[in-house]
Amino acid sequence: xxxxxxxxxxxxxxxxxxxxxxxxxxxxxxxxxxxxxxxxxxxxxxxxxxxxxxxxxxxxxxxxxxxxxxxxxxxxxxxxxxxxxxxxxxxxxxxxxxxxxxxxxxxxxxxxxxxxxxxxxxxxxxxxxxxxxxxxxxxxxxxxxxxxxxxxxxxxxxxxxxxxxxxxxxxxxxxxxxxxxxxxxxxxxxxxxxxxxxxxxxxxxxxxxxxxxxxxxxxxxxxxxxxxxxxxxxxxxxxxxxxxxxxxxxxxxxxxxxxxxxxxxxxxxxxxxxxxxxxxxxxxxxxxxxxxxxxxxxxxxxxxxxxxxxxxxxxxxxxxxxxx
Amino acid sequence: xxxxxxxxxxxxxxxxxxxxxxxxxxxxxxxxxxxxxxxxxxxxxxxxxxxxxxxxxxxxxxxxxxxxxxxxxxxxxxxxxxxxxxxxxxxxxxxxxxxxxxxxxxxxxxxxxxxxxxxxxxxxxxxxxxxxxxxxxxxxxxxxxxxxxxxxxxxxxxxxxxxxxxxxxxxxxxxxxxxxxxxxxxxxxxxxxxxxxxxxxxxxxxxxxxxxxxxxxxxxxxxxxxxxxxxxxxxxxxxxxxxxxxxxxxxxxxxxxxxxxxxxxxxxxxxxxxxxxxxxxxxxxxxxxxxxxxxxxxxxxxxxxxxxxxxxxxxxxxxxxxxxxxxxxxxxxxxxxxxxxxxxxxxx
Numbered sequence: 104x105x106x107x108x109x110x111x112x113x114x115x116x117x118x119x120x121x122x123x124x125x126x127x128x129x130x131x132x133x134x135x136x137x138x139x140x141x142x143x144x145x146x147x148x149x150x151x152x153x154x155x156x157x158x159x160x161x162x163x164x165x166x167x168x169x170x171x172x173x174x175x176x177x178x179x180x181x182x183x184x185x186x187x188x189x190x191x192x193x194x195x196x197x198x199x200x201x202x203x204x205x206x207x208x209x210x211x212x213x214x215x216x217x218x219x220x221x222x223x224x225x226x227x228x229x230x231x232x233x234x235x236x237x238x239x240x241x242x243x244x245x246x247x248x249x250x251x252x253x254x255x256x257x258x259x260x261x262x263x264x265x266x267x268x269x270x271x272x273x274x275x276x277x278x279x280x281x282x283x284x285x286x287x288x289x290x291x292x293x294x295x296x297x298x299x300x301x302x303x304x305x306x307x308x309x310x311x312x313x314x315x316x317x318x319x320x321x322x323x324x325x326x327x328x329x330x331x332x333x334x335x336x337x338x339x340x341x342x343x344x345x346x347x348x349x350x351x352x353x354x355x356x357x358x359x360x361x362x363x364x365x366x367x368x369x370x371x372x373x374x375x376x377x378x379x380x381x382x383x384x385x386x387x388x389x390x391x392x393x394x395x396x397x398x399x400x401x402x403x404x405x406x407x408x409x410x411x412x413x414x415x416x417x418x419x420x421x422x423x424x425x426x427x
Numbered sequence: 428x429x430x431x432x433x434x435x436x437x438x439x440x441x442x443x444x445x446x447x448x449x450x451x452x453x454x455x456x457x458x459x460x461x462x463x464x465x466x467x468x469x470x471x472x473x474x475x476x477x478x479x480x481x482x483x484x485x486x487x488x489x490x491x492x493x494x495x496x497x498x499x500x501x502x503x504x505x506x507x508x509x510x511x512x513x514x515x516x517x518x519x520x521x522x523x524x525x526x527x528x529x530x531x532x533x534x535x536x537x538x539x540x541x542x543x544x545x546x547x548x549x550x551x552x553x554x555x556x557x558x559x560x561x562x563x564x565x566x567x568x569x570x571x572x573x574x575x576x577x578x579x580x581x582x583x584x585x586x587x588x589x590x591x592x593x594x595x596x597x598x599x600x601x602x603x604x605x606x607x608x609x610x611x612x613x614x615x616x617x618x619x620x621x622x623x624x625x626x627x628x629x630x631x632x633x634x635x636x637x638x639x640x641x642x643x644x645x646x647x648x649x650x651x652x653x654x655x656x657x658x659x660x661x662x663x664x665x666x667x668x669x670x671x672x673x674x675x676x677x678x679x680x681x682x683x684x685x686x687x688x689x690x691x692x693x694x695x696x697x698x699x700x701x702x703x704x705x706x707x708x709x710x711x712x713x714x715x716x717x718x719x720x721x722x723x724x725x726x727x728x729x730x731x732x733x734x735x736x737x738x739x740x741x742x743x744x745x746x747x748x749x750x751x752x753x754x755x756x757x758x759x760x761x762x763x764x765x766x767x768x769x770x771x772x773x774x775x
Contacts (some may be wrong), residue, residue, distance in 0.1 A: 145627040146598075257716050287487035287654060288766060290716055293699040320702035344702050358628045360635075360661035362684065362699055367662070371632030375597035 104165060106133035106173075107308050108157070108276055113170035115149070115156050118163070118299055124380045126152045126165070128332040131406070139302065139309040141319035141340070144329035145376060150153050150312050153329070154278050156308075157248075158197055159187060172233045174276070196269040198262075200281040206253040206302075212239075213249040214262055217269050240266040242297060259290035266298065276308045284313065295322055307404055317359050325412075331377050331387040334406055339415040348415040350392045386418065394419060429554075435615050437479035442499065442533065442616045447472045449494050453721060465566040467720040470495045470672045471508070472638035476616055476648040481638065483651045483659035483680065485695070486669035489717040492652045495669075496620045499650065500535045501526065505686045533560045534609035538621040539747045540601035544593040550604050551589040576607040580637060587675055590605050599630035606637065616648045616692075619639075622660065635662050654701070656699055671720050671728040678754035688756040691729045727759065736758055 125150040136138045155161050159174050159179065159421035172179040174194060182190060197243065199205045216235035220226050226234075234379045237244035242263040253261055262282060269277050279298075283291040291355040302309060311323055315399060319326050320340050327337040328349065347353045354372035374391040377383055383390055389399040398418050406416040435441060440629040448468040469491045476482055486492045489720050497503045502515070509518040517529060537543040544553060554573045558564050564731060565572060570589075575672060577585035580603040593601055609617055619638070623631040639645050639662055654660055659666055660680055667677040668689065687693045720728065727733070730740040745758040 145629060227497060259716055287716065288656075288698040289487065292700075313702065316628070317702050318700040321700055354629060359633050360632075360657045362657050362660060362696065363700065366660065366681075368636075371631045371636075372629035373633070375599060376631060386734075 105135075106246075107175060108134040108138045108310070109171075110153070110157065110175040111133050111171040111173070113172065114168040115151060115152050115161065115165055116168045117165050122380050124331075125330055126379060127156065129170070129335055130329070132327050132334060134308050134310055134336055136275065137302075137306045137308055138325065139299075140310045141321055141323035141326040142310060143314065143316045143327060145314055147376060147379070148329040149332040149379075150329050151280055154197070154280050154310060156311050157278065158191060158195060160197075166291075191221070192219065192269075192274065194274050195275045195276045195278060196272070196292075197267050197278040197280065198269050198282045198285050206261060208253050211250055211252055214276045216249070216271060217263075217266060219268055220320075221381060223272055234271070235267075236334060238271055241270070241301065242267045243278075253345070254402065256328070258286055262286060262290075262294055263297070266294070269308075270301065273305065274307060276310065278310045278312070280312045281314070282311075283318075291318075316355050321423055328355070329383055332379055333387060333416065335388065335417070336413075336415045336416075339408065342351040342413055346413075348409065348420055349388075349417045350394050350419070354391075354393075382408075386416075428604065435478045435646060436475075436644055439473045441478050441513055441543055442650075443511040444474045444475040444495070444508065445474055445511065447474075447495070447498055447505055448507045448509065449491075449498055449503060450506045464721050467672045468593075469505075470720075472669075472674055474667060474674070474677075476650055478615065478648050479642060480665065481649040481663045482644055482732075483653060483666045484655050484669060485653055485659050487654055487695075487717045488670075489719065490669040491671050491672040493620055495622065496535065496650065496652055497654075499616075500533060500618055501529060502595065509771075510624055512737050516639050527561065531563075531612045532614050533616040534612060534614040536605050536609050536617060536619040536622050538599055538601075539625050541593075541625070542607050544601055544620055546593055549590060549592055550596075553604060553608050554589070557608055561612045569590050572611075576611055577604075578612060580604070580607040581633070581639075584608070588643045597630070598626045599633060602634055603637070604660070606641075610641070610645075613645075616650070617651045618652075620652045621654070622651075624653070624655065631658070632641060632661075638662055656684070656695060660767035662679075668695065671717055671723075672729060673757060674755075675757045676755065677730065677747070678690045680753070682753050688750060688754060688761060689758050690735055690760070691771050694732075757766045 111131050113127055114125065117126055118122040119182065130153055142150045142153065152165065156161050156167050159178065161167065190230045215233060217228065217231050220231040220234065235249055239246045239249060244260055244263055248256065256264065283294055286294065311319065313319060316387065323340050325338065326343050326379060329336050330351050336343065336352045343352065347356055357369055358371045360369060372391055377387055385401045386399040386404050389395045392399065396418060404416045404418050405415050408414050409420050430770060447469060448471055451466040451468055451483055452463050453466050455465040472495060480651065484492045484495060505518060509516050512529065541764050544614060551573055557570055558572060572584035573589055577588050582588040582600060582603055596604065623634050626634065638649060651659065651663055653707060663680045666680045666683050666720055667674050668691065669675065670691045676683060676687065676692045683692065685695065687696055718728065725744050726742055727745050729741040730736050733740065745757045745759050747755050750756045750761045
């Protein structure tokens with residue numbers, strides 16, 4: 104299947120007066136039409152920076168140094184500011200972690216919808232309000248709440264409003280940056296179910312960014328695992344869960360205590376992620392890796408396919424198929 | 428205090444809350460003459476912390492779990508009810524001397540290791556202060572005590588860690604410093620309010636394993652407050668589930684998690700991400716969030732969201748009653764509650 108979004112060798116640097124911090128280092132992945140791709144990793148691994156780079160939302164000192172972002176064949180990194188303005192939200196929209204911060208606190212929900220429609224298309228106020236009411240119903244909120252202000256809604260409802268806003272121009276892709284992290288588990292599940300239902304119905308694709316791997320396994324079709332600015336493994340969700348290859352992925356899987364089955368002692372992953380201003384030579388995971396070899400300390404492994412749908416960047420898995 | 432009462436044995440009850448209640452007054456700032464309302468943050472909570480035991484307090488935000496930690500740490504005075512420390516009521520004690528004495532036995536660990544440490548002071552300062560303030564410095568070198576503490580929490584080599592500033596440490600290491608600071612006064616109770624929720628997944632297990640080790644080695648009575656029920660299963664011996672200021676279910680961790688009785692506990696368990704089951708296979712149908720409890724009417728607080736709601740739930744507040752061997756539940760669905768209901772009806 105042709106890709107909807109293709110990210111090739113994306114590099115993002117934070118340029119500070121003293122040094123250059125490479126937050127995203129030659130990251131490549133793709134999202135196909137109508138699928139949910141998960142991007143998982145710990146704080147500071149570059150997952151949010153990658154997502155923001157796709158929509159060119161980065162501000163100095165962050166800078167896209169090289170790479171390509173193709174959306175339906177169009178290079179986003181080459182677009183003019185005007186092209187970009189009409190492209191954003193219509194083709195790719197984004198849902199941020201904190202709904203409270205992405206809604207304007209001093210205008211009503213109705214006005215936030217109105218703003219979105221007015222910025223992108225010529226519609227009458229009546230038409231816009233009808234669409235807004237439809238969208239609210241779609242995400243399970245009474246359209247009467249359009250009159251409310253953000254502070255009058257609960258955290259879960261605010262996040263639903265933000266999702267409705269992201270859906271407002273029927274984009275092909277929605278980037279969701281930790282959309283449920285600030286919410287309680289019951290509300291989280293509620294919203295995830297909602298997203299899944301909407302996604303089946305409206306057939307948009309989702310790039311879902313989170314630190315919660317257990318959630319992604321349930322929810323997405325493919326998962327990319329990031330560590331210290333690089334993708335270390337990329338595979339179908341079930342494949343990744345049943346046959347994780349990279350020792351970091353294995354460690355992550357073993358960091359979640361289980362609710363069922365026998366209670367067993369877990370070890371987690373010793374140590375902590377490296378300083379991206381001075382990452383270790385070779386594989387960036389090598390200081391924490393339980394299966395480290397000599398080669399890992401000098402040569403960075405490449406992300407190569409072990410089977411057609413399972414890519415791993417690890418010297419333990421010699422390439423059988425090379426990715427161009 | 429400790430010397431008078433002697434050594435704490437594993438299983439001894441050390442800190443007890445009896446009918447602990449905390450109401451906050453919510454005054455209307457616009458209409459100050461209006462009668463003020465009361466927010467029931469914690470209502471009639473009973474709990475016992477035992478030496479060598481981790482008790483988990485599980486609930487969503489707004490359920491009152493952090494208020495309980497603050498009541499037990501005596502940061503807030505309770506509205507009613509009492510706190511018993513090794514058998515004696517400390518609720519009405521006043522004064523700095525009493526406060527110091529209490530805190531030398533009951534210590535707290537906070538959620539955010541980024542703000543609970545002083546950014547301009549080295550690690551050694553954070554550990555030296557409680558040692559001096561509580562007169563726990565042993566003859567000889569305070570440095571040696573600091574190094575022992577750092578070794579206990581797994582920060583080796585300790586001499587190096589003592590020298591650094593908090594910003595030079597990762598989140599997990601900072602939380603270890605916070606734990607070492609709490610351990611400095613050799614407490615017998617540790618109140619940990621969401622100690623791992625700000626940390627990255629890969630280092631959470633390390634902190635939980637440290638809690639388990641301290642529990643056994645130091646015979647600590649641990650209160651572990653969390654919204655993450657899976658982590659509660661990993662560390663806790665006993666669990667209390669809170670909803671809207673009340674304990675709705677409590678018991679041995681495995682008993683409660685493998686055979687949850689209260690509809691809210693079941694909802695909470697079914698909402699946890701579980702890679703072994705797809706979203707579609709078990710959809711959860713219970714919209715809504717934990718309500719803010721301002722001047723609540725009688726009845727069960729979960730009734731508006733409960734799939735098994737009955738008429739009685741809307742009129743009578745259920746009691747927390749023992750149901751089965753090691754399990755207590757606050758729900759009209761269970762016979763103990765019904766029996767109690769009938770006795771009180773016939774008596775009345």
